[in-house]
Amino acid sequence: xxxxxxxxxxxxxxxxxxxxxxxxxxxxxxxxxxxxxxxxxxxxxxxxxxxxxxxxxxxxxxxxxxxxxxxxxxxxxxxxxxxxxxxxxxxxxxxxxxxxxxxxxxxxxxxxxxxxxxx
Amino acid sequence: xxxxxxxxxxxxxxxxxxxxxxxxxxxxxxxxxxxxxxxxxxxxxxxxxxxxxxxxxxxxxxxxxxxxxxxxxxxxxxxxxxxxxxxxxxxxxxxxxxxxxxxxxxxxxxxxxxxxxxxxxxxxxxxxxxxxxxxxxxxxxxxxxxx
Numbered sequence: 706x707x708x709x710x711x712x713x714x715x716x717x718x719x720x721x722x723x724x725x726x727x728x729x730x731x732x733x734x735x736x737x738x739x740x741x742x743x744x745x746x747x748x749x750x751x752x753x754x755x756x757x758x759x760x761x762x763x764x765x766x767x768x769x770x771x772x773x774x775x776x777x778x779x780x781x782x783x784x785x786x787x788x789x790x791x792x793x794x795x796x797x798x799x800x801x802x803x804x805x806x807x808x809x810x811x812x813x814x815x816x817x818x819x820x821x822x823x824x
Numbered sequence: 825x826x827x828x829x830x831x832x833x834x835x836x837x838x839x840x841x842x843x844x845x846x847x848x849x850x851x852x853x854x855x856x857x858x859x860x861x862x863x864x865x866x867x868x869x870x871x872x873x874x875x876x877x878x879x880x881x882x883x884x885x886x887x888x889x890x891x892x893x894x895x896x897x898x899x900x901x902x903x904x905x906x907x908x909x910x911x912x913x914x915x916x917x918x919x920x921x922x923x924x925x926x927x928x929x930x931x932x933x934x935x936x937x938x939x940x941x942x943x944x945x946x947x948x949x950x951x952x953x954x955x956x957x958x959x960x961x962x963x964x965x966x967x968x969x970x971x
Contacts, residue, residue: 728873729921730955733914734962736876739883740910743967744902751968753898755891761965762887775880782874789867792855809874813881820884 706800710807717784717807723773724781731774763824775817776810783810862923869920872913925951 710717743752751757761767783806790802855864886893900906928951929944941947964970 724873725924728877728917729924730958731962732873732876733918733921734959734966735880736910736914736917737959738963738966740901741907741914744898744907744910748967752966753901755887755894757968758883758894758966759887761971762884771880771884775877775884778873778877779881782870782872782877785867785870786874789864789870792850792864792867813878817881817884820881820888823888824884 706804710800710803717780720777720780720810721784722781724777724779724784727773728778728781731770732778735774759824762821768821768824772817772821775821776814779810779813780807783807866920866923869916872916873920876913876917921955922952925955 738748738752742748743750762771787799787803787806791799794802851860854860883894883897886897901910926948929941929947932941932947934941942950961970
């Protein structure tokens with residue numbers, strides 16, 4: 706598993722960098738509006754409205770943005786979490802930990818693609 | 825003058841023995857003190873990013889399943905525990921984003937193609953500006969203020 710991860714490192718690094726950028730630029734606004742302000746009633750409930758969000762997510766550009774915001778930060782999180790585990794646990798379990806984390810990111814990405822395509 | 829080079833095996837012991845290199849050990853102040861605390865907090869922020877992304881996957885999936893599934897998900901977001909979790913994630917991810925952007929210039933080469941890299945302060949200010957504008961634009965789109 707470690708050999709495979711070493712071979713895939715350039716791809717994973719690219720996904721990590723993209724995920725950090727997308728995560729930094731899109732996720733805070735999503736969390737603030739959809740996660741805090743709208744549910745608490747501080748702003749109108751428009752962000753929680755099905756037609757509004759469906760309209761955004763089903764637009765070709767919106768579909769790409771939603772897909773990127775869903776899939777890329779999964780890889781950023783998995784990659785950095787793997788390195789935290791490396792710092793605490795060393796190399797001995799890296800194959801298992803990295804494999805599990807990247808598998809989670811892969812499954813999440815596939816689910817996001819399936820959902821985005823079928824909107 | 826001939827080039828003098830040390831042989832790579834010049835210090836090899838006559839007989840093989842145990843390595844004299846100590847096992848790697850974390851520094852005494854790892855992980856809670858000094859720069860290590862920020863480093864670990866930054867890394868753990870990525871686990872929140874992972875969870876938030878899973879939530880967006882879940883939202884996309886609910887959108888695909890239809891209005892009832894989406895409404896149920898949005899209703900669950902109104903639970904105080906969920907709101908508190910989202911508020912924590914928001915604060916943590918803003919800090920992670922700003923730290924990421926402030927570290928970004930250090931990861932760039934001195935020259936980018938034919939151009940010299942801009943000064944670190946200019947790069948960081950530009951990225952902070954992009955962060956603020958992107959956050960405002962995404963928030964405006966989500967609230968329906970634009971589009």
